[in-house]
Structures are given as structure tokens and as C-alpha cells.
Amino acid sequence: MMKGMVTVMLKQDVLDVQGQAIQHSLHALGFEQAQKVRIGKSIEVELEASTPEEAQAQLKAMCEKLLVNDVIEDYTLQVQEA
Amino acid sequence: MARTIRCAVLVFPGSNCDSDLFKAAAAFPEFAPEFVWHTTDSLDGFELVLVPGGFSYGDYLRVGAVAARSPVVRALQKVAAEGVRVLGICNGFQILTEAGLLPGTLLHNTSLKFVCETTPLEVGNAQTAFSSAYTAGQVVQVPVAHGEGNYFCDPQTLEQLEANGQVVFRYAAGRNPNGSLNRIAGICNEAGNVLGMMPHPERAMAPWMGSADGHALFASLRDALLAPA
Numbered sequence: 001m002m003k004g005m006v007t008v009m010l011k012q013d014v015l016d017v018q019g020q021a022i023q024h025s026l027h028a029l030g031f032e033q034a035q036k037v038r039i040g041k042s043i044e045v046e047l048e049a050s051t052p053e054e055a056q057a058q059l060k061a062m063c064e065k066l067l068v069n070d071v072i073e074d075y076t077l078q079v080q081e082a
Numbered sequence: 083m084a085r086t087i088r089c090a091v092l093v094f095p096g097s098n099c100d101s102d103l104f105k106a107a108a109a110f111p112e113f114a115p116e117f118v119w120h121t122t123d124s125l126d127g128f129e130l131v132l133v134p135g136g137f138s139y140g141d142y143l144r145v146g147a148v149a150a151r152s153p154v155v156r157a158l159q160k161v162a163a164e165g166v167r168v169l170g171i172c173n174g175f176q177i178l179t180e181a182g183l184l185p186g187t188l189l190h191n192t193s194l195k196f197v198c199e200t201t202p203l204e205v206g207n208a209q210t211a212f213s214s215a216y217t218a219g220q221v222v223q224v225p226v227a228h229g230e231g232n233y234f235c236d237p238q239t240l241e242q243l244e245a246n247g248q249v250v251f252r253y254a255a256g257r258n259p260n261g262s263l264n265r266i267a268g269i270c271n272e273a274g275n276v277l278g279m280m281p282h283p284e285r286a287m288a289p290w291m292g293s294a295d296g297h298a299l300f301a302s303l304r305d306a307l308l309a310p311a
Contacts, residue, residue, distance in 0.1 A: 017190050071187045
């Protein structure tokens, strides 16, 4: 059993209005040092695969078909033994 | 008696404008609307497919993303490629972009607020099957109701949309409710048989609703579908 973690972020050139609102809120709390706040999401998936490479390939297909919209989002993958 | 046009109104778990859209179509004696559940795997025989607003599948993952992978949308991709007319409104527009039937996507409104108000729209192209009963440049009043209606695409796509006259509806200058690129409210595909829009013409069908300006959109579709081939 393998465990994959997909991290999805808006592309750098896509305006992240949620990130901006959170940054504003952090500043209001006194965290003036917080810059370039961006909101993304993490998706955890357990899957049957004999090697990490195989799991990686399966996850990549899932990202391309559903988990990620490549018009606006980029993603990274991490795989480990579950 | 004139022949009737079979039209499908798709229904997903979480659709909430399906009845309004059904009634908008049923206001015309030429349209014979039928509700079609999301698990249906064929839309053969329909001449028009209406994709309603709402919050399909709770808008989980991304708006429209899960609905866009449902059996009925696979069937929709097939009939759309054959030239069947498809109208997606609000969440329906979001589903059509996620399904790859229209370019770009819809982001959170720049205000981060859910906007719900009647909005003036300019008709950008009155030569489509969805807009022939309007005149180019006409300003019409149609309500919007969405949190994620901010149209976004890459610069090349935007250039193509403008060059090909695919921007069918635009928010009037100074009245962009969501931050959409080029004030885009509704676009069609290059072939002209698929239209997606955030405003709700089905909520502007009669003066008692506040506006009857949506009526002409359905009249345009009726005329296009009844025109001799």
C-alpha cells in the first residue's frame, strides 16, 4: 500500500483573492511580515501499487483527469509507503 | 401544428435552477423539455441540452468539476461534438468549462462576495443561435447569483474569443460584478453550438420577475432549431 499526497496551488499568474484576504487578516493581527500568502489544497490518496514509481504514475493520471484544472492550477506529488 | 423540439434539462445532485429552466423552456409551445438525471448515459434524440445552475455535487474539489465527469456529461460531450445546441447557465457554465466544452474557467469573484443582483449586459454578438433575437450592443437586464463567476483564461485564448466573436454577453461598462476578464458574462465555442453564461436568463422571463429580457435568448434558440436546415 502506498500513500500519496497531492498539493494543488493556483498558478503564480492567477490572482488568489482568498490568499490576499488571509494576508490582510494576518496583517491586522500584527503579522506584518507575512507576504505573498496563497491558498491551495492537499489531497491524500491511499492506493495499491508495487513501487513508488507506479503509484506516482497513477496519481499523475488522477491529477490530469480530475484533481487538477491545468488552466489555473499547478500541483506537486509525494509518495510514501503507507 | 409546428413540430416540437425535444430538450433535456440535466439534473445533478445539488442543481437548484433546474425547475426554473424547465419552466422557461415550457413557456414556448415549441419546446418539449424533459428532466434528465446525471446517471443517464445517452442524450441521443435531444436537439437542445440545458445545463442548470446550482451547486452540483456540493461544488466539491472545484465548481463543476465532479459533474463534468458524470455519465450524462460524457453523453453531452458526444452530442455537442455532433452539433447539438447546449446552453449552460451559472453552475452549468462552470460544468461546461470543466468538461472542456468551453475554454477557460471561473474563479472566485474578486470581491470574495456572493453577488445576487440584476445586472445590465451588453449583447456582444447577435449572430449566434442563442442571441439572434437581440441586437448587437443592446443592453439587457438579467440577474446574476454566484460566488465564482470571475471568467479567466490565458491571453491567447482571450484574444481568440474576441477575434472570433465568441463573447456573446458582456457586463456593461462599470458593472462587472466579479472581476471577469474583458467583462465576459457569456461565451460560445468556436462552432457556435455551445454557450455558457453566468447570468440567469431563465429568471428574467416576464415583467413580474423584474425583467423579461431573458425571453429573447430562448426565442433565439427556438428560431435556430426550427429554421430549415
